[in-house]
Amino acid sequence: MEGPLRLRKDGIELFVRLTPKSSADAVEGAETGADGRRYLKARVRAVPEKGAANTALEKLLAKALGVPATTVSVVAGGTSRLKCVRVLGDPAALAARAGTLD
Secondary structure, three states: OOOOOEEEEEEEEEEEEEEEEOOOOOOEEEEEEEOEEEEEEEEOOOOOOOOHHHHHHHHHHHHHOOHHHEEEEEEEEEOOOOOEEEEEHHHHHHHHHHHHOO
């Protein structure tokens, strides 16, 4: 994989490593894991209970990308640190905005 995102015809998918129970909400850029996969590092203050951390991640990414929160959703890895997040919209515009996150 070249980067932490994949283009789709209806938007993009971002691969994210989430750290809950942090001191602040932040996207900390891209990183390459030991397995060679690239992902965005993100931290949220929410605890990983009842989907609170996933919801906080969706809101954080929506704000960072300048899109409505309703267009962002965790589609894989709901109970894992590594997640796949789908963002609906124009793929080219979203990819350009996501490029500023890493």
